[in-house]
Amino acid sequence: MDNDMTVIGDSVTIRGNLSGEEDLHVLGRVEGSVDLDSTLVVAESGIIKAEVSVKNAIISGVVVGNVHASESIELTREGRMVGDISSPRVIIVDGASFRGNVDMGDIENMPERPPARERPAPRPRPVVKKDEPAPEPEADEPEVEAPDLEEAEDVTEEVAVPKKKTVTRPAAKAKAKAKEKPAKKKPSFLEPPKAKGLPKKKKRVVVKRK
Amino acid sequence: MANTVIGNTIVIDGEITGEEDLTIRGTIKGRIALSASLYVENSGTIEADIETENVDISGSVTGNISASDKVELKSDGRMVGDIKAPRILIADGAVFKGNVDMDR
Numbered sequence: 001m002d003n004d005m006t007v008i009g010d011s012v013t014i015r016g017n018l019s020g021e022e023d024l025h026v027l028g029r030v031e032g033s034v035d036l037d038s039t040l041v042v043a044e045s046g047i048i049k050a051e052v053s054v055k056n057a058i059i060s061g062v063v064v065g066n067v068h069a070s071e072s073i074e075l076t077r078e079g080r081m082v083g084d085i086s087s088p089r090v091i092i093v094d095g096a097s098f099r100g101n102v103d104m105g106d107i108e109n110m111p112e113r114p115p116a117r118e119r120p121a122p123r124p125r126p127v128v129k130k131d132e133p134a135p136e137p138e139a140d141e142p143e144v145e146a147p148d149l150e151e152a153e154d155v156t157e158e159v160a161v162p163k164k165k166t167v168t169r170p171a172a173k174a175k176a177k178a179k180e181k182p183a184k185k186k187p188s189f190l191e192p193p194k195a196k197g198l199p200k201k202k203k204r205v206v207v208k209r210k
Numbered sequence: 211m212a213n214t215v216i217g218n219t220i221v222i223d224g225e226i227t228g229e230e231d232l233t234i235r236g237t238i239k240g241r242i243a244l245s246a247s248l249y250v251e252n253s254g255t256i257e258a259d260i261e262t263e264n265v266d267i268s269g270s271v272t273g274n275i276s277a278s279d280k281v282e283l284k285s286d287g288r289m290v291g292d293i294k295a296p297r298i299l300i301a302d303g304a305v306f307k308g309n310v311d312m313d314r
Binding site: 005006007008009010011012013014015016017018019020021022024028032 | 213214215216217218219220221222223224225226227228229230232236240
């Protein structure tokens with residue numbers, strides 16, 4: 001049994017005080033008090049009639065009693081709770097049942113923080129005009145040619161350089177310009193980035209390890 | 211049915227009842243009443259009266275045991291208390307002090 005958390009099966013009833021420092025998964029019944037220094041997960045079949053004091057609580061079953069969560073408490077869609085909640089972060093999902101008080105602490109002085117589940121706001125990228133792509137690859141050229149000369153000697157630089165090398169070729173320049181224009185017109189965050197294609201394989205000095 | 215495991219940092223002060231196997235690696239004080247098997251592992255410490263079908267002890271038990279089938283004290287088990295069960299197995303190395311009653 002490789003469990004890093006304690007599981008209380010669905011036919012087990014614990015009446016008394018439960019304390020610990022590891023995660024607790026309740027599928028059965030607990031009456032009394034629960035005092036954990038970690039996460040309490042109440043499964044759908046779980047019933048807790050106790051005073052709960054934990055770090056995090058995720059409730060998908062029934063909890064009757066006050067819950068004090070020092071980090072967060074989440075009532076999922078199947079969760080049902082009667083009692084007071086005291087936690088700095090409270091998540092009540094649509095469909096949950098709850099009756100009681102909610103105390104998030106000192107709201108006035110609550111630090112600004114982004115919600116954990118939301119993705120970071122996409123950065124708006126400036127729409128590139130047709131004139132702009134032209135100067136860019138030209139500016140790259142003088143920078144790229146220097147490492148080209150050193151290509152044979154220095155293996156490590158090849159790893160960083162491949163992308164720029166395709167742009168320096170005259171035939172590839174036109175292709176790069178043509179590709180860049182349509183790609184930059186559309187806001188990039190709405191579409192997955194287009195694959196640039198595999199860089200053509202260069203002569204590589206392969207050092208085989210024995 | 212989930213296998214109930216009480217981890218090694220958990221302390222329960224009270225009563226446990228159930229109908230499935232229970233594995234204890236933590237500390238229990240009070241009473242345990244199961245209609246299945248109780249496994250006390252090395253790190254488990256029980257200060258309780260136990261009433262179950264089977265008991266397997268590799269940890270430390272202080273209290274009376276009443277089993278309807280078998281009590282097994284493994285070589286790293288320690289027990290202080292009375293045992294009442296139809297079948298008893300005490301392995302070499304186990305420490306035991308108490309009464310044994312095999313009559314039912």
